[in-house]
Amino acid sequence: MGKAKAKAKKKTTGARAKRDRRRKLATEAPASAEELLASVPGLDALQDVPAFDDLPVDDAQRAAFDDFCTHVEKPEQMQLGAVVRLDRGFPLVATAGDTFRAEYAVGFAKSRGEDEVLLPAVGDRVAVRRAPGHDMGVIECVLPRRTSFERWRGRARGERQVLCSNVDSVLIVQALGAGEVLLDRVARSLVLALDCDAEPVVVLTKADRCEADELERDLDRVRRLVGPDVRVIVTSSAEGLGLDEVRACVPAGSCAMILGESGAGKSTLLNALLGHDALATGGVRERDDQGRHTTVARVMVALPGDAGVIADAPGLRSLPLVGHERGLARAFPEIVEASRACRFGDCTHTHEPGCAVREAEDAGQIDSLRLETFQNLASSMRVSAQILDPDVHL
Ligand SMILES: Nc1nc2c(ncn2[C@@H]2O[C@H](COP(=O)(O)OP(=O)(O)OP(=O)(O)O)[C@@H](O)[C@H]2O)c(=O)[nH]1
Ligand SMILES: [Mg+2]
Ligand SMILES: [Zn+2]
Numbered sequence: 001m002g003k004a005k006a007k008a009k010k011k012t013t014g015a016r017a018k019r020d021r022r023r024k025l026a027t028e029a030p031a032s033a034e035e036l037l038a039s040v041p042g043l044d045a046l047q048d049v050p051a052f053d054d055l056p057v058d059d060a061q062r063a064a065f066d067d068f069c070t071h072v073e074k075p076e077q078m079q080l081g082a083v084v085r086l087d088r089g090f091p092l093v094a095t096a097g098d099t100f101r102a103e104y105a106v107g108f109a110k111s112r113g114e115d116e117v118l119l120p121a122v123g124d125r126v127a128v129r130r131a132p133g134h135d136m137g138v139i140e141c142v143l144p145r146r147t148s149f150e151r152w153r154g155r156a157r158g159e160r161q162v163l164c165s166n167v168d169s170v171l172i173v174q175a176l177g178a179g180e181v182l183l184d185r186v187a188r189s190l191v192l193a194l195d196c197d198a199e200p201v202v203v204l205t206k207a208d209r210c211e212a213d214e215l216e217r218d219l220d221r222v223r224r225l226v227g228p229d230v231r232v233i234v235t236s237s238a239e240g241l242g243l244d245e246v247r248a249c250v251p252a253g254s255c256a257m258i259l260g261e262s263g264a265g266k267s268t269l270l271n272a273l274l275g276h277d278a279l280a281t282g283g284v285r286e287r288d289d290q291g292r293h294t295t296v297a298r299v300m301v302a303l304p305g306d307a308g309v310i311a312d313a314p315g316l317r318s319l320p321l322v323g324h325e326r327g328l329a330r331a332f333p334e335i336v337e338a339s340r341a342c343r344f345g346d347c348t349h350t351h352e353p354g355c356a357v358r359e360a361e362d363a364g365q366i367d368s369l370r371l372e373t374f375q376n377l378a379s380s381m382r383v384s385a386q387i388l389d390p391d392v393h394l
Contacts, residue, residue: 026233040087047278050302050309054092055082055166056253060124061143068141068325076180081094081128081137091120093128093137102128102137117140118369121162121309122298123255147197149257152322160323164311166259166296169199169249173260174222175287176234177209181218183225187331188319189259190226193326198257200230201249205265207236224369237265237272247273247307254308255300262315263290270312275304279312321381322363328381332374334366349375 069075085092093102102304120139127141149167170193176180193200220233235242250256258266267279301310329336343354360366
């Protein structure tokens with residue numbers, strides 16, 4: 001589709017056009033790669049896109065790039081790049097000299113199932129080929145990920161999706177003012193962040209929506225849950241509260257990813273940090289405070305001034321914890337430590353005699369709120385592990 005035509009099409013609004021488009025969608029074959037690409041935003045429409053220098057390449061990645069180049073044809077066409085957006089599956093790659101759209105090399109197309117983690121994700125440092133005279137690049141290799149924030153995709157045990165790679169910190173966003181903050185959700189996010197070696201930071205949004213006593217109660221519960229080592233920040237994008245504290249968690253050269261349900265105020269927070277409306281935001285349903293999945297692409301934005309990069313992403317409804325035992329142990333180290341003295345190796349710390357964890361709780365050494373949360377997570381992890389593999393007994 002030509003540019004002019006695309007523009008004209010964009011302008012078509014109203015109920016009739018909508019109906020026509022729906023009809024078209026229903027009868028047409030799935031869009032081809034070219035059609036999809038045409039619907040992806042052009043570079044000139046994007047703001048705050050990080051530059052290559054905002055996303056440092058570490059020694060292991062540079063060495064892997066050099067090594068890769070010694071094995072390919074026409075290595076002079078290869079560049080080091082960073083994937084800074086994924087729109088409808090199309091990566092936007094920033095290199096030292098230029099930023100451009102890219103597609104995956106044919107080899108990636110074969111990646112399915114367990115290999116899906118090999119597909120380029122936002123935050124990846126990659127080897128990208130740009131043949132002379134080509135607008136598009138081709139990603140040929142994903143360089144080793146320093147960290148990788150992954151989520152189970154809901155089929156076999158090993159099937160994971162990389163939401164963002166080379167992440168330094170995870171901003172766990174939860175909205176205030178819609179009933180009690182869901183501790184289970186905060187705990188799951190904490191486990192996922194720690195599992196991938198990223199620093200978790202809890203960001204409670206929309207503080208303007210709740211009374212002081214409600215805020216104090218929520219803050220107290222969240223602080224008890226995450227313990228003294230995890231920062232908890234109270235923000236209101238509407239009133240500009242807590243923004244400097246969030247900014248301080250994302251120093252220059254680092255990358256944070258933002259994690260939270262749809263409607264939690266993720267994109268609004270990023271816009272407040274950027275100082276202008278770069279990202280689309282949407283309303284929430286009054287009935288249950290759920291958002292409308294306004295953000296559909298995975299995008300990175302560079303914060304202004306001396307600060308790093310934050311990755312925005314669509315809200316996640318569920319956070320299954322399949323295979324994140326390491327993260328669970330890191331989130332609740334005192335419980336894991338105490339459990340070594342339990343009489344039974346497979347103690348669930350609920351009813352067994354000789355349970356050192358419950359003894360520690362009685363002695364006031366383990367917080368009961370943390371223990372309760374730990375038990376809920378551990379039991380849901382046991383159930384999902386057994387559903388996937390009846391031979392697994394956690
Ligand atoms: N009162 C108040 N409302 C806010 C605040 N931050 C966000 N909102 C509102 O919350 C709604 C959802 O905000 P978004 O930023 O689109 O939420 P999101 O987390 O990006 O949602 P998805 O993109 O759907 O995942 C919008 O109506 C915002 O105006 C805040 O600090 N105070
Ligand atoms: Mg959003
Ligand atoms: Zn026990």
